[in-house]
Amino acid sequence: MFEPSIENNPMKIAIIGSGIAGLSASIRLRLKGYEVDVYEANEYPGGKLHAFSLGKYRFDGGPSLFTMPQYVEELFEQSGKVTEHYFNFEKVDEACTYFWEDKTVLSAKSDPQNFANEAARVLNYPASELMDYFDHIKNIYDHSASIFLEKSLHKSNTWLSKETLTALLKIRQYDLFKSMHHANMIRLGEPHLVQLFDRFATYNGSHPHKAPGILNVIPWLEHGFGTFFPKGGMEQIPKSLHRLAEELGVQFHFNSRVDQIILQNKKAIGVSVNGQEILAEKxxxxxxxxYTYRKLLLKSKAPEKILNQERSSSALVFYWGIKKEFKNLGLxxxxxxxxxxxxxxxxxxEGDIIDDPTVYINISNKLEKGDAPDGCENWFVMVNAPNHKNQDWNEISQRVKKAVIKKLNRILNTDIEPLIEEEKIWTPQGIEEDTxxxxxxxxxxxxxxxxAAFLRHPNFSSSIxxxxxxxxSVHPGGGIPLALLSGKITSEMI
Ligand SMILES: Cc1cc2nc3c(=O)[nH]c(=O)nc-3n(C[C@H](O)[C@H](O)[C@H](O)COP(=O)(O)OP(=O)(O)OC[C@H]3O[C@@H](n4cnc5c(N)ncnc54)[C@H](O)[C@@H]3O)c2cc1C
Known part of the structure; x- marks a missing residue:
């Protein structure tokens, strides 16, 4: 059983924010023996990973797809704990059900061979060709993941290793200089499959016609490693990590917005929280x-080139309590x-949403019955959205809601509006304000x-x-697995 050795190493670390990355860093730093204090503006941990109820329906507010659970398990294992005592999850056979306007419906199985068999049945696409595609993206993963995801790209030892040099020699095979869409057109060709695999650009908020083909590695996370569902919903990920961190001795301060990082001779020496100065070694x-630069480091020179990079897309989410069950929909x-x-x-x-947007529906009560009353479903309905740049979100939400309802009625052959008995809407502006x-x-x-991978902010400041x-928002990027890894890279660096 791990015993933090604070007597030997009394260094104090202040962490600003208890998002999934802050939780990961807090646990890892505590395990190294640091005294860790986390200051969180909200009254709960998890940031974008939060949950709420509307009437008798429970909703996860942010992420709905859970991949790479090993990065969560690792935190329990390294703490000498049994993961199942804190956090339980199951593997899901069906990654996603896809619907097209031409009435094609494809159940994408998590397992590549099952997926390929299903694509052969529904689309008449040779299963062996889809398996070749999976081999290709597995190859990208095997050669690039440990460099681009698990190490700092801003330290020379990453670039001087044999592993990195071998990967760089192969980079042309990874479609780095083609877009995801272009690579998918060449490698798959079949329009439904091209659209299906192009869609993975949205997993890091990018445009499939612009994002580099190397990002076609993303579906490997889903179909190589599988997709998972946490018992009790996505909110159990931050809740269980928060419990673990507290047990290890991490101190959490909620409703504690940091308003400044205190500097002395180009060195961070603490934080100011609600006007109170708190000293810390790191x-x-x-x-x-x-916002760390724009709000907490007003007197420091900011890395403008990095901060002015194009931001990933946002989301417009409708949380609907639906008083009917839809057997043809999955998780x-x-x-x-x-x-x-x-x-x-x-x-x-254009900073707008077209009148026929792609609609994502997550229904957690397909696996967690208590999330909705009997005979009902909790729908998390998400549309990809532009960044918040002072658009009128009230007008856009109402317009998009009508378009979404029209599409659902058409494809699911239903009349959805009278079935909505609870509703909440989260706009890009709300996401900015809440997180x-x-x-x-x-x-x-x-x-x-x-x-883009090289233009993310490093996990350290080169001037402070x-x-x-x-x-x-920093290396290696967004999404739960990468955010967990960024906490790991940062703590290893410290
Ligand atoms: C609608 C939606 C759907 C998504 N879907 C998925 C998905 O299906 N799968 C997936 O893997 N990812 C998904 N994501 C992305 C994923 O949620 C994020 O990449 C990840 O949660 C980011 O974690 P984080 O630790 O970087 O930051 P955040 O979750 O943004 O946490 C940052 C924390 O810092 C706190 N904070 C900020 N400033 C201060 C301050 N000055 N003082 C104190 N505290 C402060 C905030 O309150 C917040 O709690 C989705 C996100 C959203 C919004």
């Missing part, structure tokens, strides 16, 4: 890096737009160029000593 910011469902490129052009170029994420971006910077960063 400061880790899990706050969006943009994750996608109803595709017929104008997929126009949808992303509108998001990234202090610049422009409501879900995943920090967009990956709309080959160089003892200041570190973790979270979706």
């Amino acid at each position: 400061v880790v910011s899990n706050m969006d890096v943009f 994750h469902n996608i109803l595709f737009s017929e104008r997929y490129k126009a949808e992303f052009d509108s998001i990234f170029n 202090l994420s610049h422009q409501g971006a879900l995943y920090g910077n967009a990956s709309n160029s080959q160089f 000593d003892n200041l570190f960063f973790c979270g979706g």
Whole structure:
């Protein structure tokens, strides 16, 4: 059983924010023997990973898809705990059910061979060709993950290792200089499959016609490692990590917004919380890096080139309590737009949402019966959305709601509006305000160029000593697995 050795190492670390990355960093730093204090503006841990109830329905507010559970398990294992005593999850056979306007419905199985068999049955696409595609993306993962995801890209030892040099020699095979869409057109060709795999650009909030083909690795996380569902819903991820961190001795301070990082001779020496100065040997910011500079480091020179990078897309979410069960829907469902490129052009170029958006529906009570009353379903209905740049979200939400309802009625052959008995809407503006994420971006910077991975902020400050960063807005990027890894990289660096 791990015993933190604070007597031997009384160094104090202040972490700003208890998002999933802040929780990961707090546990790892505590395990190294540091005295860790986490200051969180909200009254709960988890940031974007939060939950709420509407009447008798429970909803996860942010992420709904859980991949790479090993990064959560690792935190319990390294603490000498049995994961199942804190956190339980199950593997899901069906990754997603896809619907097209031409009435094609494809159940994408988590397992690649089952997926390929299903694609052969529904789309008449040779299973062996889809298996070749999976082999290709597995190869990208095997050669690139440990470099791009598990190490700092801003330390020379990452670049001088044999593993990195071998990977760099193979980079042309990874479609780095083609877009995801272009690579999928060449490798798959079949329009439904191209759209299906293009869709993974949204997993880091990017445009499939601009994001580099190397990002076609993303579906490997889902189909190589599988998709999972936490018992009790997504909220159990931060809740269980918060419990673990507290048991290890991490101190949490909720309703405690940090208003300044205190500097002395270009060194971080603490934080100011609600006007009170708290000294610390090192400061880790899990706050969006943009606002860390713009709000907490007003007197320091900010890395403008990095901060001015294009941000990832945001989301418009409708949480609906639906008083009916839909047997043809699964845990994750996608109803595709017929104008997929126009949808992303509108998001990234015009700051708007087209009138036939792709609709994602997550229904957690398919697996967690208590999340909705009998005979009912809790629908998390999400549409990809532009960044918040002072649009009128009230007008856009109402317009998009009508378009979504029309699409659902058409594809599911139903009349959905009278079935909605509870509703809440989360707009990009709300996401920005509730999680202090610049422009409501879900995943920090967009990956709309080959160089995006190198233009994320490092996990440390090169101009301020003892200041570190973790979270979706810095290396290696957004999404639960990467945010957990950023906490790991940061703590290893410290
Ligand atoms: C609608 C939606 C759907 C998503 N879907 C998925 C999905 O299905 N799968 C997936 O893997 N990812 C998904 N994501 C992305 C994922 O939620 C994020 O990448 C991840 O949760 C980011 O974690 P984080 O630790 O970087 O930051 P955050 O969750 O943003 O946490 C930052 C924390 O810092 C706190 N904070 C900020 N400033 C201060 C301050 N000055 N003082 C004190 N505290 C402060 C905030 O209150 C917040 O709690 C989704 C996100 C959203 C919003």
